[in-house]
Amino acid sequence: MNHNLIALLMFSSMMLLLLTGKRVFGAIGFVAAAAALMLWGDGGVELPFSAAMKLMKWYPLLTLPLFVFMGYMLSESGIADDLYRMFHVWMGPVNGGLAIGTVSLMVVISAMNGLSVAGMAIGASIALPELLRRGYDKIMVTGVVQAGSSLGILIPPSVVLVLYGMIARQPVGQLWLAGALPGLLMATLFVLYITVRCYFNPALGPALSVEERQQISWKEKFSLLRAGIVPLLIFFCMTGLFLMGYTSLVESSAVGAGSALLAALFKGRLTAKVMEETLRKTLGITCMFMWIILAALCFGAVFDGLGAVKAIENLFIGEMGLSPWQILILMQLSFVVMGMFLDDTAMLVIVAPLYVPLVGSLGFDLIWYGVLYTITCQIAYLTPPFGYNLFLMRAMAPPEVTLRDIYASVTPFVLIMLLTLGLVMKFPEIALWLPRLNYGG
Incomplete structure (x- = not known):
């Protein structure tokens, strides 16, 4: 044959x-x-x-369980709850402020977890009920939680980029740095969208009432700022030391996991139940990724x-006569289509043996392409009928949020993600500037 x-x-x-x-x-x-x-x-x-x-x-794979452990420890110990309370108090007086605070919370959680699951769990269980109780439009805020949680697979430390790095044989440290600016750019666009919509239609995101604001003293407000100190310290110990060259990639993940454990201990929240849940979830996620890799x-x-890779290359370039950019766009379109039916890991495993060598042979940077793949995964997470985050939200959302609401909520955020994808494709330096600054080249 x-x-x-x-x-x-x-x-x-x-x-x-x-x-x-x-x-x-x-x-x-x-x-x-x-x-x-x-x-x-x-x-x-x-x-x-x-x-x-x-x-x-593969030594860098040790980062996977350590970063997952860190994220779940912060979630299970309630440190993420403290963060949301801080954003709630400081952003509440602004129209749409709580939704903006939710996006900010998701950025912080993403920078300490690397998975969308933890962000979705925190957003759906803590932020969404509070937003609905305060009269926020249920369609808008459902989209905010889903889109915000997807940032976890782009902003470092991203577990999906670890998986891509393993399969594409690319350095994970460079991939993480490449995902940082596009992730922050996307989060900023989310915030701008919420701000503009709530400015022209304040009923979508009403500000806290004057009475409620007066009940919160300035002393309490400044006291709540301490909730942000612990995550910032953890992030500095983990990422700052790595960027300054004091720790390796694996060592930084160990520092992050140890810092999260100590933070839970010093706050008096390191109970047997918290430790059991954290270890159980960490083991489940880690084993899943190991088997997939x-x-x-x-x-x-x-x-x-x-020789299938060479055959695909000859088909596109030799027989069809497509340009490298046309081939790249076709690849991204195929990811979007597959994302309607498969999750991110399935997509990567299916097409990586074909796409990654082809991208390299076309002269594109594989670090940059890893960011394109991850952004496309984010789009796939929110794309009906089988987007991963759609089903997570359906399982976690309050009864008043229907499946129709969930599907309707993601449209503007998918458009923002497509805009971000287009910007990173048009201007590769958005993704490549930090890796080149830190590693040279």
């Missing part, structure tokens, strides 16, 4: 298994292992074994052996 047909059969078999609801790592790993055995016989067993050894020897490495090795 022609190798191109074998590659097509592998791809279609994997998609079929995923559409049946099988776990991502199981579907991808099974197809890769079965294809390896059928193509190369007993020698094919070396592929998954080599992939496992490569995974176990293992399956991705095995699948990519089989694809490389078949």
Whole structure:
């Protein structure tokens, strides 16, 4: 059988298994292992074994459980609750201020977690009920929580960028720095959108009443500012020391996890229940990503052996005559379409063996492309019918927020994400300036 047909059969078999609801790592790993055995016989067993050894020897992967632990420790210990109370008091007097404070909270949580799940849990359980109680438009604020939580996979430390770095064999430190400015740019655009909408229509986000503002003394306001000191110290210890060259990437993740643990201890919130929940969730997320990376490495090795990447390159450039930018835009469109049905890790594992080598051969920077991929994942998170954050919000939202409200709420934020994607594509320095400043080149 022609190798191109074998590659097509592998791809279609994997998609079929995923559409049946099988776990991502199981579907991808099974197809890769079965294809390896059928193509190369007993020698094919070396592929998954080599992939496992490569995974176990990849030292930066230690950052994954440490950053996840840090995020869940801050969430479970209630430090995130303190942060929202601070934003609530200081931003409440402004129209739309609580929604702006929610976006700010999501930025801080993203800078300490690396996953959208924790941001969504905090936003849906703490911010959303408070916003609805104060008369905020339910469609707007539902979109705010969903879009804000998606920042966790772009603003460092991003677990998704760790996964991309492993599969694309790119330095995670540079990927994190590349995601920082685009993430902050997107958050700023969210804030501008909320500000403008609430300026022209104050009923969407009413300010705190004069009576309620008078009940909060300036002493209490300044006291609440202390809630922001702990996250800032943790972020400085984790990221600041890394950027200044005092700690390595793995060491900075250990500093972050240790700082979060000490913060919970000093606040008297490090209970047995908090520790149990944090460890359980950390273990679950870490194991999931480990299995997915293992399956991705095995699948990519089989694809490389078949020469499928070269065949795709010849198809686009040789036979279709497309320019590098046309090919890149087609790739991003395919991510958006797949994101309607698959999560970010499934998308990356499916297309990385094809897209990453092709992007490199077209002359594009793989660090920059990692940011494009991550922004597209954010768009996919909010894209009906099967956006990841849509289902998380449906599970966590109060009864008065319907599925129709959830779908309607994401449209303006998806447009903002598309604008950010276009800006980063047009001006690559938005993503590449910080890595080049810190690492040279």
